[in-house]
Amino acid sequence: MTGLSIRLPRAKKHRFQAVTALLCVVFLLAVFIYTFLYLQHDPTLTDLDHRLLEPTLQHPLGTDQLGRDVLTRLLLGGQQTLGFSLLALMIALLIGVPFGIISGYKRGLVDRVFMRIGDAFLSFPDTIVAIVLSGLMGPGIGNLVLAIVLVKWVSYARLVRSTVLSESQKDYVLIARINGLSSRKIMRKHLLPHVVGHVLVLASLDLGKIILLISAFSYIGLGAQPPMPEWGAMLNDSRPYFGSRPELMIYPGLAIVGVVLLTNMLGDYLRDRFDVKKEVR
Amino acid sequence: MSLLVVENLMKTFPGGKNALNNLSFQLGRGECLGLVGESGCGKSTLARCLLRIESVDSGSIYLNDLAIERLNERQLYSHRKKIQIVFQNPTAALNPKLKIKESIFEPYEQYRKELTLNHFSYTSKDAFIRQLLEAVELPSHVANQYPHELSGGQKQRVTIARSISIEPDLIVLDEPTASLDVISQGAVLTLLTELRETLNLSYLFISHDLAAVKQMSQRIMVMKEGEIVDQFNQEHLFSTERHPYTKELISIF
Amino acid sequence: MILSLEQVSIGTREKKIVDNVSLSIREGEWYALVGQSGSGKSLLSQAIGRMLSPNLQVEGKIFFKDQDLLSLSPKEIRAIRGQRLSYIFQDYQGSFTPFRTIGQHFGEYLKTHGNRDSSIRKAKTIEALESVGLDESVYKRYPFQLSGGQLQRVSIALALLLSPDLIIADEMTTALDSVSGHRVLELLAKRQQETGCTILFITHDWRHVRRYATRIAVMKEGKIVESGGKHRILDHPQHEYTKQLIQAAPILQRGLPSGLEEVGSL
Numbered sequence: 001m002t003g004l005s006i007r008l009p010r011a012k013k014h015r016f017q018a019v020t021a022l023l024c025v026v027f028l029l030a031v032f033i034y035t036f037l038y039l040q041h042d043p044t045l046t047d048l049d050h051r052l053l054e055p056t057l058q059h060p061l062g063t064d065q066l067g068r069d070v071l072t073r074l075l076l077g078g079q080q081t082l083g084f085s086l087l088a089l090m091i092a093l094l095i096g097v098p099f100g101i102i103s104g105y106k107r108g109l110v111d112r113v114f115m116r117i118g119d120a121f122l123s124f125p126d127t128i129v130a131i132v133l134s135g136l137m138g139p140g141i142g143n144l145v146l147a148i149v150l151v152k153w154v155s156y157a158r159l160v161r162s163t164v165l166s167e168s169q170k171d172y173v174l175i176a177r178i179n180g181l182s183s184r185k186i187m188r189k190h191l192l193p194h195v196v197g198h199v200l201v202l203a204s205l206d207l208g209k210i211i212l213l214i215s216a217f218s219y220i221g222l223g224a225q226p227p228m229p230e231w232g233a234m235l236n237d238s239r240p241y242f243g244s245r246p247e248l249m250i251y252p253g254l255a256i257v258g259v260v261l262l263t264n265m266l267g268d269y270l271r272d273r274f275d276v277k278k279e280v281r
Numbered sequence: 282m283s284l285l286v287v288e289n290l291m292k293t294f295p296g297g298k299n300a301l302n303n304l305s306f307q308l309g310r311g312e313c314l315g316l317v318g319e320s321g322c323g324k325s326t327l328a329r330c331l332l333r334i335e336s337v338d339s340g341s342i343y344l345n346d347l348a349i350e351r352l353n354e355r356q357l358y359s360h361r362k363k364i365q366i367v368f369q370n371p372t373a374a375l376n377p378k379l380k381i382k383e384s385i386f387e388p389y390e391q392y393r394k395e396l397t398l399n400h401f402s403y404t405s406k407d408a409f410i411r412q413l414l415e416a417v418e419l420p421s422h423v424a425n426q427y428p429h430e431l432s433g434g435q436k437q438r439v440t441i442a443r444s445i446s447i448e449p450d451l452i453v454l455d456e457p458t459a460s461l462d463v464i465s466q467g468a469v470l471t472l473l474t475e476l477r478e479t480l481n482l483s484y485l486f487i488s489h490d491l492a493a494v495k496q497m498s499q500r501i502m503v504m505k506e507g508e509i510v511d512q513f514n515q516e517h518l519f520s521t522e523r524h525p526y527t528k529e530l531i532s533i534f
Numbered sequence: 535m536i537l538s539l540e541q542v543s544i545g546t547r548e549k550k551i552v553d554n555v556s557l558s559i560r561e562g563e564w565y566a567l568v569g570q571s572g573s574g575k576s577l578l579s580q581a582i583g584r585m586l587s588p589n590l591q592v593e594g595k596i597f598f599k600d601q602d603l604l605s606l607s608p609k610e611i612r613a614i615r616g617q618r619l620s621y622i623f624q625d626y627q628g629s630f631t632p633f634r635t636i637g638q639h640f641g642e643y644l645k646t647h648g649n650r651d652s653s654i655r656k657a658k659t660i661e662a663l664e665s666v667g668l669d670e671s672v673y674k675r676y677p678f679q680l681s682g683g684q685l686q687r688v689s690i691a692l693a694l695l696l697s698p699d700l701i702i703a704d705e706m707t708t709a710l711d712s713v714s715g716h717r718v719l720e721l722l723a724k725r726q727q728e729t730g731c732t733i734l735f736i737t738h739d740w741r742h743v744r745r746y747a748t749r750i751a752v753m754k755e756g757k758i759v760e761s762g763g764k765h766r767i768l769d770h771p772q773h774e775y776t777k778q779l780i781q782a783a784p785i786l787q788r789g790l791p792s793g794l795e796e797v798g799s800l
Binding site: 170171172174175176177178179180181189190193194 | 332334358361362365366368370373374375376378379384387388391392443
């Protein structure tokens with residue numbers, strides 16, 4: 001499922017693209033927030049008298065099989081999908097980054113223990129963990145987020161650790177130690193800034209994959225549960241009406257593709273920005 | 282009274298390189314003691330032992346009559362504000378992500394509560410950094426630059442500014458000019474001598490460059506394979522009593 | 535003249551880094567090019583072997599004997615490089631592939647230049663190692679098992695392997711401490727006497743070369759500011775910058791910077 005993520009060709013200068021992508025993301029977020037604040041339709045209110053309506057002024061994208069406003073659900077669904085993806089990513093970062101820094105800086109026993117714990121988590125693919133968790137604890141978006149966090153944090157911990165391992169060998173860390181800085185302060189002041197760039201790049205590329213994963217799981221009924229609006233779930237819900245009202249599937253589909261594309265563009269830009277070694281004379 | 286007394290210092294490593302073998306010497310207050318040797322002779326190990334980054338196998342190191350190898354964590358903390366080190370490679374010694382002023386300010390920020398400064402005065406952070414940059418002859422706008430914007434010689438001046446900022450008793454200079462080109466080397470050596478005089482500092486100057494050591498130090502020790510094989514005042518450098526190894530070093534320069 | 539540079543300029547489209555440099559090196563001499571980092575001396579040396587990165591453009595003419603190196607085809611330049619012109623670099627660790635033994639390095643080098651018999655290759659390698667004072671055991675060692683000084687000896691042996699006419703040594707002693715640097719230079723000088731090759735020695739510290747160089751050129755910001763015989767440059771510098779360079783690096787011995795005794799001082 002994660003293989004669906006779209007790789008744009010790596011252009012040398014796509015600052016323009018990046019700015020566009022960033023603007024789009026900001027725009028999307030603004031729209032989501034706006035819908036949240038000024039909700040015109042209840043996204044879960046079923047109205048069987050007005051099901052499967054053609055677009056009208058009141059329902060710009062029509063209504064679905066239960067008479068709910070599609071635009072409202074699409075926007076709220078975006079809020080859910082993007083929101084939960086970001087939540088999963090945040091938690092993974094909050095666990096993975098400190099884990100990696102401590103592991104790389106302390107080395108020795110701490111490192112070995114930490115990394116073996118990480119290996120244990122990494123040995124399960126994310127889809128398997130998600131399926132197992134929903135089997136054990138019932139389907140739901142919370143469990144999906146948990147599954148993503150359980151698998152994703154390790155890749156951040158590893159990335160951070162390798163950077164910290166090489167960076168903490170340098171003299172400036174030694175000097176900071178000589179000058180009596182506490183380990184915590186060294187990690188925060190000297191080591192954290194070095195990993196931020198790498199982490200951002202990986203995170204923005206991961207965001208697309210996580211969005212796809214959440215949508216995919218909601219599509220097969222293991223993620224967001226009805227009546228919660230979610231793009232993947234919406235795709236599934238409108239499947240029976242594909243013959244008569246194909247746009248009901250096309251809207252959430254386009255939304256998923258669009259957002260994943262955006263995060264990929266952003267990720268590519270960040271990668272170029274941080275990966276290219278600064279020219280030092 | 283000597284500032285630094287080292288007695289019968291021993292340190293071995295698996296593999297045998299960089300070891301210290303029964304090292305004893307003294308360093309007086311305000312002195313610049315030169316230590317010459319090839320790479321792998323153990324001179325950097327000595328520097329690391331003095332700062333207690335490396336523990337010693339046996340022997341003692343006294344700084345201000347305090348045996349530093351027996352200090353506990355708390356005492357070690359206050360020991361370290363009396364001793365600073367300047368390394369060979371200034372690029373590695375500065376965090377590339379920090380502005381110059383942040384790097385310079387680090388030791389003072391750490392020790393400010395327990396420090397009284399004689400030469401520099403602290404009114405504000407910016408003013409303090411400006412004083413230090415001035416002391417090492419760098420323009421004040423350097424404060425807001427990043428290390429990669431500076432040349433090697435300038436970066437080494439920054440690390441020197443950092444090490445003098447807390448007015449330590451002793452600065453260990455571990456090959457401070459080895460990675461600089463000739464013109465910067467000369468300028469940095471002159472600067473170090475001036476600073477020692479104005480700030481009343483003491484140096485242990487470690488180098489493989491006998492000519493530079495002679496320029497810097499009154500008293501010179503020659504180290505070979507972890508032992509001090511020769512010790513003399515610089516005016517006796519060309520005396521016939523010199524150790525054969527010293528003579529070999531002289532023949533190079 | 536074994537090598538002459540005629541009005542060579544190197545630069546990107548925006549900026550010239552080496553500006554209109556001309557110099558000529560005689561057969562069998564030790565020519566030292568002295569300058570600070572960033573003066574363009576390394577670029578110049580790379581231009582001779584046509585090893586510059588493609589975003590840099592070279593103008594002018596570089597004659598190696600009678601051939602203009604800049605007009606040769608890539609194939610012709612490869613034949614000259616290694617066989618008649620070789621390099622020794624500062625970064626002795628980067629000059630060797632870490633996971634191949636010293637013997638394999640020599641073997642490959644001999645093989646690319648047409649030596650097909652593996653036993654002859656081995657014999658030649660050991661002979662070359664012995665010529666720089668290293669014994670047979672080095673043959674099976676990996677680069678990281680040797681010290682910096684030993685690796686630079688190996689570099690010398692490798693550079694001299696196909697008896698080239700010209701060796702370009704780019705800051706080859708900079709990464710070594712002065713004692714090992716001195717020993718390596720002494721060795722290079724000895725090998726030069728034995729083989730009669732010409733050396734272009736690039737350094738930032740004139741002290742490294744004062745004993746061996748026959749002529750010196752001082753380079754600053756892409757231009758040669760002064761050049762001439764060693765005695766002329768070191769003892770009677772004309773240019774302000776040369777004086778500065780000499781003054782910045784102290785030497786121990788009494789007598790003149792070039793190592794000559796002052797007339798009447800004895």
